Amino acid sequence: MPADDARIPLWPLPLLIALLFLVAAHAAYLLSIQAGHVPACVPYLEGCVSISRAARHGVGNHLFRLMVMPCAVLHALVWLLAHRWLRGGHGMVVLGVVSATALAVYATFLGIEGETYRFLRRYGVVVYFGFGYLAQLALMRRASRTDALPTRVITWMSWIAAAMLGLGIANVVAGLVVADASAKDRWENVFEWWLGLLMVGWYAVLAIGWRRKRVAARLSSVD
Structure with missing residues (x-):
């Protein structure tokens, strides 16, 4: 068999990350609305509910976890493949795999009550976004140099990374200047939805880059 026939394009993997996460979050929210667990609104503008609350109850919770767990596996796989593709970047792959693990922890305990589980969910989200963002910066830096x-x-x-940084700063500022607790919660929810959209949108752009560069895997290497 010719070598080209054995090459497997990698761009569908980061694209699947974006699609799975987007479908999981929005489908879970719609199911939770139908079941009466959460209010209906445009969360990107009104912030009536967080992603976690939208996917915390009933069938929506089961669907969310069913889709996000393989999404976490894809996260780890993409970072491991990126490490081989770029022929280096140990810190990048460690950050990426830790981020993927945190997403899996978050999805596993979403909907389970208890102080320990709330701690795991809360810091699962923080580590997922924080370490994932740093891994993305490391990949951009190495890819631009090579x-x-x-x-x-x-x-x-x-631009996506700058927007995520801007949202993070805006979230901190809102927490300091907004006195009303309910208004503060709404702003935090708005920031969370947009941050999630931008985070997985970055993977969609990576898919475009891999497709244009025809990045592919063989059994023994990534080209």
Whole structure:
């Protein structure tokens, strides 16, 4: 069999991350609305519910966990493959795999009551976003130095990273200047939905970059 026939394109993997997470969060929210667990609104604008609360109850919770667990596995796989593709970046892959593990922990304990489980969910989210963001920055830095991705793709990734940083700063500022507790919660929920969208959107852009560069895997290597 020719070598090209054995090559497996990698771009569907980060694209699946984006699709699975988006479908899981929004489908769980719709199911929770139908079951009367949460209010209906446009969470990206009104912030009436967080992603966690939208997926905490009933069938929506089961669907969310069913889809996010393989999504966490895909996260880890993408970072391991990225490490081989870029031929280095030990810190990047460690950050990425820890982020993936935190997402799995968060999904596992979502909907389970208890102080310990709340702690695991809370810090699962923090570690997922924080370590995942740092891993993304490390990949962008290494890919730009080695011309591993098209310049335009790196630019798109940079804009997404800047937007995520801006949201993080805005969240901190809102927590300091907004006195009303319910208003503060709404702002935090809005920031969470947008941050989640941007985080998985970055993986969709990575999929575009891998497709354009024809990044593929063989049994023994990643090209």
